[in-house]
């Protein structure tokens with residue numbers, strides 16, 4: 293399971309980012325190629341760019357980077373948080389704007 | 395200490411990696427220095443739309459050559475991940491007669507330079523995007539070869555190919571000074587130490603004026619915020635990028651299924667601020683749901699901002715700095731520097747390597763502002 297201890301083979305196929313369907317294997321390959329920041333991993337794989345905006349995968353990827361590079365989790369930087377906090381329909385934004393401006 | 399390079403490229407956005415690759419493929423050993431990670435500046439924040447439908451000969455030629463290069467890029471750069479080039483066209487809408495007359499002049503120019511562009515009635519435009527609202531639309535032009543690319547992948551492709559050819563890339567390293575002696579470049583200072591070099595290429599995007607300043611040079615570029623948003627992914631419904639210069643709007647569905655859309659705002663402050671505002675979200679939502687009504691159902695998952703690196707005529711500065719030998723610019727792309735990078739990178743590398751460039755670029759030099767010889771491009775967002 294994600295976040296569990298590394299064991300044999302099948303682990304690599306574990307899906308780390310469920311919104312964008314990114315596997316642990318893809319993340320490990322990138323880290324192996326020297327890509328060590330969450331911002332870069334996000335931009336190259338889309339991990340964390342989906343509907344939940346990284347709520348689940350962010351910490352799993354951080355742990356993985358930390359484990360493979362030996363840098364403590366606290367010293368790794370998090371990707372920029374981008375609004376809105378929850379996905380919101382364009383039509384709803386229009387209505388909200390209309391009400392506010394009368 | 396003791397480091398040398400044939401050229402130091404300052405900035406790892408699309409312009410920097412394209413120049414570095416082109417220099418390396420000419421046998422030079424460039425060092426590219428990027429203060430954060432590659433594509434962390436405008437390039438990683440942009441809409442990455444590519445179009446040939448421009449209103450000046452120079453822009454049409456640069457964009458057309460670049461699109462041909464993007465088409466062959468995965469093969470040329472041996473890039474296995476793929477740059478996700480979606481060529482489903484740009485549909486450009488005209489909303490008043492005067493603009494329509496300009497579009498028809500643009501089309502004549504574009505066709506004379508070999509661009510396959512179609513002139514459409516409002517109904518014709520609707521055949522391409524069936525849910526387009528025709529309210530106020532006078533006509534449209536469409537070029538099926540225009541499209542969209544994944545900018546992170548394009549940067550990675552160029553950087554990896556450059557390194558294979560002998561270039562070096564330093565990320566998380568800042569250039570802090572440019573050393574000039576007797577009117578020529580002799581080196582740069584970086585947060586990782588000094589490097590001796592006879593050539594410095596300024597590809598610092600929105601930071602271009604600051605990097606020029608390091609060599610004692612003044613260029614009239616300035617950073618200006620531009621906001622953008624992305625929606626949840628849905629099945630493929632929109633082929634082309636839809637743009638309107640009247641509204642300053644562009645809206646595109648990516649191969650991933652999400653819609654990316656942005657809105658120009660001439661009142662944005664001139665600085666490096668990349669904060670996102672509620673006001674943008676509201677204006678964007680209001681305009682795009684009028685133009686493309688069914689998009690009201692789409693949920694916005696993320697909004698962000700990047701900087702345009704602006705010049706007084708919204709055209710790039712490309713070529714040598716007249717005052718300091720060895721200093722070169724590829725800056726000031728004013729919101730359309732992703733799509734021109736393959737060709738501008740090649741042209742600048744040709745000039746640096748002492749070759750005859752494929753196109754004459756003298757008019758893009760920084761001295762045009764003092765001469766008052768501005769390039770007037772009618773088709774910018």
Ligand SMILES: Cc1cc2nc3c(=O)[nH]c(=O)nc-3n(C[C@H](O)[C@H](O)[C@H](O)COP(=O)(O)OP(=O)(O)OC[C@H]3O[C@@H](n4cnc5c(N)ncnc54)[C@H](O)[C@@H]3O)c2cc1C
Pocket residue numbers: 404405406407408409410427428429430431432433434435436437438439440441442443444567568569570597598599600601605620621622656699700701702703724725727728729730731732733734
């Ligand atoms: C919202 C938005 C939408 C856009 N849409 C499009 C589009 O659809 N099509 C298109 O063609 N263009 C578009 N653009 C414009 C496009 O993003 C830029 O023209 C292009 O990316 C410029 O690339 P660049 O390499 O010059 O700059 P950048 O990508 O900004 O690269 C400059 C780099 O220099 C680095 N740097 C700066 N100073 C230093 C220093 N002292 N030392 C080391 N490194 C330094 C920065 O960190 C940065 O990474 C858009 C821009 C924005 C903001």
